[in-house]
Amino acid sequence: MNALLTDLYQLTMAAGYFEAGKIQETATFELFVRRLPLNRNFLVAAGLAQAVDYLLNFRFTAGELDYLRGLPQFARATPAFFDYLAGLRFTGDLFAVPEGTPVFPGEPLLAVRAPLVEAQIPETFLLSTIAFQTLIATKAARIVEIAGQKSVVEFGTRRAHSPQAGVLAGRAAYIGGCIGTSNTQAGIEFGIPVFGTAAHSWVQTFEQETDAFRRLQTLLGPNTVYLIDTYDTLEGARRAASLGNPMWGVRIDSGNLVEMSLAVRQILDQAGLHDAKIMATSDLNEYKIAELLAAKAPIDAFGVGTDLSVSADAPSLSAVYKIVELRKGEERRFTAKFSEGKRTLAGSKQIFRFADRDVVGCSWECLGCAGGPPSEALLQPVIIQGKLVQALPGVNRIRSRCLDRMKRLPASLRTLFESKEPWRVDYSEELLALNARVERSLEQEEKQ
Numbered sequence: 001m002n003a004l005l006t007d008l009y010q011l012t013m014a015a016g017y018f019e020a021g022k023i024q025e026t027a028t029f030e031l032f033v034r035r036l037p038l039n040r041n042f043l044v045a046a047g048l049a050q051a052v053d054y055l056l057n058f059r060f061t062a063g064e065l066d067y068l069r070g071l072p073q074f075a076r077a078t079p080a081f082f083d084y085l086a087g088l089r090f091t092g093d094l095f096a097v098p099e100g101t102p103v104f105p106g107e108p109l110l111a112v113r114a115p116l117v118e119a120q121i122p123e124t125f126l127l128s129t130i131a132f133q134t135l136i137a138t139k140a141a142r143i144v145e146i147a148g149q150k151s152v153v154e155f156g157t158r159r160a161h162s163p164q165a166g167v168l169a170g171r172a173a174y175i176g177g178c179i180g181t182s183n184t185q186a187g188i189e190f191g192i193p194v195f196g197t198a199a200h201s202w203v204q205t206f207e208q209e210t211d212a213f214r215r216l217q218t219l220l221g222p223n224t225v226y227l228i229d230t231y232d233t234l235e236g237a238r239r240a241a242s243l244g245n246p247m248w249g250v251r252i253d254s255g256n257l258v259e260m261s262l263a264v265r266q267i268l269d270q271a272g273l274h275d276a277k278i279m280a281t282s283d284l285n286e287y288k289i290a291e292l293l294a295a296k297a298p299i300d301a302f303g304v305g306t307d308l309s310v311s312a313d314a315p316s317l318s319a320v321y322k323i324v325e326l327r328k329g330e331e332r333r334f335t336a337k338f339s340e341g342k343r344t345l346a347g348s349k350q351i352f353r354f355a356d357r358d359v360v361g362c363s364w365e366c367l368g369c370a371g372g373p374p375s376e377a378l379l380q381p382v383i384i385q386g387k388l389v390q391a392l393p394g395v396n397r398i399r400s401r402c403l404d405r406m407k408r409l410p411a412s413l414r415t416l417f418e419s420k421e422p423w424r425v426d427y428s429e430e431l432l433a434l435n436a437r438v439e440r441s442l443e444q445e446e447k448q
Contacts, residue, residue, distance in 0.1 A: 003085075008071075010124060011073075013120055019081070028119070028324050029120075031108060031321045032105075032319070033103075037138075037314030037316070039314070039417050048098070048099045049099070052383065055090040055122060059088065089118075092118050092386065097379060098378075098393075100401035100405065101401065102409055103351075103378075110126070110130065110379075127319050130319060131317040135172075135311045136168075136311055137173070141176040144178060154180070154304060154308055155281065156169055156173075156305040165309075167186045167189065170183040170192060175402055177399065181195070190394075191394060197224060197225040203227065203231075204230065209231060210243075213226050217243055224246065225251050228250045229255060233254070237250060241270075247276055250268070250276065251303070252278065252279070257299070264278055277301060284302055285304065325347060334434065346434060346435050347434050349379075350379050352367040352428075358423065359425075359426045361427070362434065
């Protein structure tokens with residue numbers, strides 16, 4: 001894995017740590033989200049598989065080291081530093097919330113405990129893959145929740161911020177509950193069901209629309225989905241219906257989807273095609289789908305593109321990666337920020353999920369273990385001493401986890417708008433006491 005998939009300052013800090021003799025110190029960093037995006041009441045954790053792949057394959061090539069040697073920022077770095085980078089591998093530990101799990105602000109999605117340089121350099125990659133896929137999985141979960149029993153397919157690669165982002169968007173959307181994606185690379189790479197038949201250009205290359213439909217049916221049989229709105233939607237529906245079975249159904253990509261779907265449903269039923277389905281596309285999102293369902297539009301499936309693949313209404317996530325502990329031999333120092341609006345809590349943590357709330361505590365605590373309501377510890381060991389603890393689950397298991405955990409959330413959190421009853425996240429007395437001591441200690445040091 002390309003170790004240069006990071007920001008330059010991660011590498012200049014690595015050089016500084018090396019020259020300062022700090023490379024043997026063990027650091028713990030935690031990745032969490034400060035605040036929820038607009039109209040979000042939860043996040044769906046995603047992106048762990050790519051984070052693990054990066055850490056397990058982390059290394060610098062000879063060409064990359066030559067590139068770094070030529071940068072002016074490293075003109076004073078000693079040759080020993082580049083020798084160190086040449087043999088650098090991730091030998092630390094990774095703890096993470098399983099993908100598909102709903103999480104909330106202030107809760108670590110993952111924690112890295114490793115020699116300082118090994119923990120520092122991955123920051124940029126981890127933030128990128130976790131934040132992006134969590135954002136898209138969350139958007140998908142919202143859309144799937146609103147769609148109810150109707151199917152949702154991710155169609156957004158052509159609008160994604162890069163082809164690679166389109167692949168990961170397909171993965172994240174499937175985790176969030178979509179039944180599949182249009183992206184064939186996501187299909188082969190992750191085993192995700194793929195969907196799609198033909199575009200308007202297919203119809204336009206034939207002189208007669210019926211000929212285009214007939215050729216498609218000959219090729220695809222029961223998987224045929226006719227795109228019927230190239231010229232006249234209702235006439236397209238009649239032509240598709242005239243061919244009879246086999247077909248899956250039709251797709252409408254323009255116009256008043258309520259009126260069109262009602263009329264198309266009538267045409268299909270009159271032709272005896274009661275099992276033929278209607279898919280709607282055309283710049284859909286969770287709000288438009290809610291309106292269609294409220295109007296009782298007879299639509300069986302939704303293809304969602306741009307809004308899903310870039311999370312258009314909330315396109316960024318305030319994820320951060322902060323150091324919380326530093327060890328040198330037997331000495332342990334807890335670290336925190338106290339700057340206004342960007343405070344962090346010192347000490348490695350664990351999330352304890354109870355039936356009605358979460359409690360973020362110190363990693364060495366065991367809340368709910370001895371009497372009282374039981375809890376689930378969400379941060380699980382994934383990599384220990386540079387080795388994968390056990391094989392990661394595939395996307396089907398992750399998707400099932402997401403759908404199951406979504407059902408457990410209160411209905412007030414599964415709405416389209418900010419809930420007046422947010423999920424309760426508390427901090428343990430021990431964690432709060434630890435941070436009070438850290439803050440007092442810092443204040444005393446500043447007075448000296």
